Amino acid sequence: MIKGKDGSNIPKVVIERIPRYYRYFDWLDGQAEKISSKKLGELMDTSASQVRLDLSYFGDFGQQGYGYNVKKLKRELGNILDINTKKQVIIIGAGNIGRALTRFNAIKEAGFDLMALFDVKPILIGERISDVEIHHIEELPSYLDTHEISIAVLAVPKQVANDVARVLLEHGVKGILNFSRTDLEVPKEFPIENIHIIDKILALAFIIKSNV
Amino acid sequence: MIKGKDGSNIPKVVIERIPRYYRYFDWLDGQAEKISSKKLGELMDTSASQVRLDLSYFGDFGQQGYGYNVKKLKRELGNILDINTKKQVIIIGAGNIGRALTRFNAIKEAGFDLMALFDVKPILIGERISDVEIHHIEELPSYLDTHEISIAVLAVPKQVANDVARVLLEHGVKGILNFSRTDLEVPKEFPIENIHIIDKILALAFIIKSNV
DNA sequence: TAGATTGTTAATCGATTAACAATC
DNA sequence: TAGATTGTTAATCGATTAACAATC
Numbered sequence: 001m002i003k004g005k006d007g008s009n010i011p012k013v014v015i016e017r018i019p020r021y022y023r024y025f026d027w028l029d030g031q032a033e034k035i036s037s038k039k040l041g042e043l044m045d046t047s048a049s050q051v052r053l054d055l056s057y058f059g060d061f062g063q064q065g066y067g068y069n070v071k072k073l074k075r076e077l078g079n080i081l082d083i084n085t086k087k088q089v090i091i092i093g094a095g096n097i098g099r100a101l102t103r104f105n106a107i108k109e110a111g112f113d114l115m116a117l118f119d120v121k122p123i124l125i126g127e128r129i130s131d132v133e134i135h136h137i138e139e140l141p142s143y144l145d146t147h148e149i150s151i152a153v154l155a156v157p158k159q160v161a162n163d164v165a166r167v168l169l170e171h172g173v174k175g176i177l178n179f180s181r182t183d184l185e186v187p188k189e190f191p192i193e194n195i196h197i198i199d200k201i202l203a204l205a206f207i208i209k210s211n212v
Numbered sequence: 213m214i215k216g217k218d219g220s221n222i223p224k225v226v227i228e229r230i231p232r233y234y235r236y237f238d239w240l241d242g243q244a245e246k247i248s249s250k251k252l253g254e255l256m257d258t259s260a261s262q263v264r265l266d267l268s269y270f271g272d273f274g275q276q277g278y279g280y281n282v283k284k285l286k287r288e289l290g291n292i293l294d295i296n297t298k299k300q301v302i303i304i305g306a307g308n309i310g311r312a313l314t315r316f317n318a319i320k321e322a323g324f325d326l327m328a329l330f331d332v333k334p335i336l337i338g339e340r341i342s343d344v345e346i347h348h349i350e351e352l353p354s355y356l357d358t359h360e361i362s363i364a365v366l367a368v369p370k371q372v373a374n375d376v377a378r379v380l381l382e383h384g385v386k387g388i389l390n391f392s393r394t395d396l397e398v399p400k401e402f403p404i405e406n407i408h409i410i411d412k413i414l415a416l417a418f419i420i421k422s423n424v
Numbered sequence: 425t426a427g428a429t430t431g432t433t434a435a436t437c438g439a440t441t442a443a444c445a446a447t448c
Numbered sequence: 449t450a451g452a453t454t455g456t457t458a459a460t461c462g463a464t465t466a467a468c469a470a471t472c
Contacts, residue, residue, distance in 0.1 A: 002422040013439070015418060019411035023393065036453060044395075048453090049441050056455055064454040065448040081414045082421050100312035101409075106393060110410050112417075150420060151413065174420045177413050181235065181318060183256075191423065193416040195407060198318050199231035201363065201389050202293045204405040205323075206227060208362060208386045209294050210214040211403065225463070248429065260429090261465050268431055276430040277472040 004057035014054050020044070021054070022081055025074040036067035086113045088148060092164050093155035094119035094127075094134050097179050101153060102129045115147060137164075144171035151175050158182035216269035226266050232256070233266070234293055237286040248279035298325045300360060304376050305367035306331035306339075306346050309391050313365060314341045327359060349376075356383035363387050370394035 001009040024044055028035060037048040037055075044051070055061055055068070061076055062068045078084065089112045091098045101107065102117060117134040119125070127134045135143060143149075144167075152173045156164055161180035168176060175191035178184055181198055213221040236256055240247060249260040249267075256263070267273055267280070273288055274280045290296065301324045303310045313319065314329060329346045331337070339346045347355060355361075356379075364385045368376055373392035380388060387403035390396055393410055 002419065011439070016411075016415050018418065019408070019414040020395075022414070023411070027394075038453080047441060049443095050439095052453090052455065053440080060455070062454050063448060064446070065452045067453065081418055083414075087417055096312035096315045100308040103308045104409075106410050107413065110414060112413065151416060153413075174423070175416045177416055182239075183232075189423075191416055191419045193412040195409060195412055196231070197313075197316075197407060198322050199228075199235070200405045200407055201319065201324065201365075202231040202234070202295075202322060203228050204363060204387045204389055204403055205299055206230065206293055207214065207403040211386070211401075223463070250429080259465060261467095262463090264429090264431065265464085272431070274430050275472060276470070277428045279429065 005059050008057065010057045014057055017054055018058075018077065018080060021051075022074070022077040022083075025070055025077055028070045029074050032070055034067045034069050037062070040068070083111045085111060087111055087150045088113050088115050089151045089153060090114075090116045090118065090143075090149050091132075091153040091155060092118045092137070092140070092168075093157075093180075094121075094124050094129070095155060098153070098155040099129055101155065102132050112151070115149065116143065118143075140164075140167055141171050144168070144173065149173055151177060153177045153179065154184075155179045217271050220269065222269045226269055229266055230270075230289065230292060233263075234286070234289040234295075237282055237289055240282045241286050244282055246279045246281050249274070252280070295323045297323060299323055299362045300325050300327050301363045301365060302326075302328045302330065302355075302361050303344075303365040303367060304330045304349070304352070304380075305369075305392075306333075306336050306341070307367060310365070310367040311341055313367065314344050324363070327361065328355065330355075352376075352379055353383050356380070356385065361385055363389060365389045365391065366396075367391045 002015065004010045024040065037051040041048040041051045052062070058080055059076065061073055089107070091101055091114065094117045098117060102114060108114065114132050117129065117132050118137045118140050119134055120137045122136070124134045125136045149172070152168045154161060154164060154176055158181045161178070161182050162185055165176060165184045165186060169186060169190065176184065178192055178194045179197070181196065183194070184192055186192060214227065216222045236252065249263040253260040253263045264274070270292055271288065273285055301319070303313055303326065306329045310329060314326060320326065326344050329341065329344050330349045330352050331346055332349045334348070336346045337348045362385070364380045366373060366376060366388055370393045373390070373394050374397055377388060377396045377398060381398060381402065388396065390404055390406045391409070393408065395406070396404055398404060
C-alpha cells in the first residue's frame with residue numbers, strides 16, 4: 001500500500017485519478033491564477049469534497065478563503081507524478097500498437113525515454129522507428145541486464161504475453177503497461193496497468209445497445 | 213441506467229467487467245466443459261460471490277451442483293456483448309493511433325466494421341489503410357448523414373477533440389471511444405469510453421516510484 | 425441419496441459526500 | 449472584520465463478500 005502525507009494509505013482509486021488532476025491544472029495554467037475545489041469539481045464533474053480529499057492525501061496544497069494556486073498545484077502534481085525525471089521505457093512488440101506508441105510524442109513529453117523495441121520477426125530487426133531500434137526478442141534478457149529499465153510496454157499477442165512478462169520480471173523491470181488481450185500472471189503487488197482496448201469497445205457497444 | 217434480467221439496475225462496474233468474463237470463457241472453451249464460480253473466481257483473481265452476482269444480473273446461467281457450462285456461457289456472453297452483429301465504426305484522426313487501430317484485426321474480429329477514416333491533412337485524403345479510405349474531415353457531417361454509424365473512435369489532438377465530438381453527436385453517432393487526451397464535454401448519459409494512455413503510464417510510474 | 429454449487433439476501437467493507445471548525 | 453474556502457471527521461451510499469436455502 002502506498003502511503004500519503006502522514007503515513008495514511010492512499011486508495012488505488014485516488015492514485016488513478018492523479019494524472020487527471022494534473023491534466024486539469026495543466027489546462028488551467030494560463031487561464032486562471034487560482035481555483036476552488038467547488039469550481040474544479042464542477043469542471044471535472046465530481047464533488048468539491050472529492051477534490052479536497054484526493055489532494056489532501058498528498059499534501060496541504062490549498063489555502064482557506066483562496067483555493068488552490070494553479071501554478072503551484074501544477075508543479076506539485078508534476079512532482080508527485082515525477083514528470084521531470086526521465087524514466088526509461090522499452091516496448092515489446094513492433095506491431096501496430098508498438099509502432100504507434102513508439103511514434104507517440106506525448107509519451108516522451110510526459111518524461112518517458114523510449115530506449116528500444118523488441119520483436120520476434122527477423123525481418124524487422126535493426127529497423128528504426130522514430131530513431132528507436134528494433135532488437136530481437138532473444139536479446140531481451142541481456143539488454144535488461146545491462147540497462148536500467150523502469151517500464152516495459154507489452155504489445156504482443158496474448159499467446160506469448162505471459163512468457164514475455166516472466167522474462168521482464170526476472171530481469172528487473174519495475175512495472176508493465178499491458179496492451180495484450182490477456183491478464184498477466186504476476187505477483188499481486190507487481191505494478192501493472194492494463195489497457196484492454198477490445199474490452200472498452202465491447203463495453204461501449206453493450207451500453208449503446210442497451211440504450212435503445 | 214441499464215436494466216438487467218428482472219428490471220434491476222446493472223451497476224456500471226459490472227458492465228465494464230463483462231468483456232473480461234467473455235475473455236475467460238473464450239479461453240476456457242476447449243479446456244473444460246464446465247467451471248464453478250469458485251474456480252473461475254480463483255482464475256480471475258476475484259471472489260466466487262462476485263462471479264455469481266455479476267453473471268446473475270444478466271440471467272440464470274448456472275446450475276446447482278454443476279457450475280457454469282463453458283460453451284453456453286461463452287455463447288450467452290457473446291450474445292450480451294452482441295459479438296455476432298456487425299457494428300459500424302469510423303475513426304477520426306489518421307495519426308499513429310488512428311492508423312494502428314485501423315490495422316488492428318482484433319477490432320474486426322470482435323464484430324466491428326471499420327467503415328472510414330477521417331483526417332484534416334490534405335495529403336492523406338484518398339489514401340487507404342487496410343482497405344479503409346481516408347476522407348477529409350469536412351466530409352464528416354455528410355458522411356454521417358448518409359451512413360448509419362454506431363461508434364466513432366476519436367484519435368485527434370486534444371485541442372480539436374471537443375469540436376469533433378460535437379459534430380459526431382449532432383449527426384447521430386451513438387457512442388465514442390475517446391483516445392484524445394482530454395475529457396469530452398457531452399451530455400451526461402451519452403456513451404463514452406475513455407482510453408487515456410498517458411494517464412495510465414503516469415499512474416504506473418507513480419506506483420513504481422512509491423514502491424521503493 | 426449426498427455433495428456440490430447455484431442465485432439471492434444480509435453483513436461488511438470501502439469510497440463518496442456532507443458537515444463544520446479552523447483560518448486566510 | 450466578514451466571506452470564502454480549506455482539511456478533516458462523520459454520515460451516507462454503493463460495491464463486495466459471506467451466508468444459506470434451494471436444488472441439481
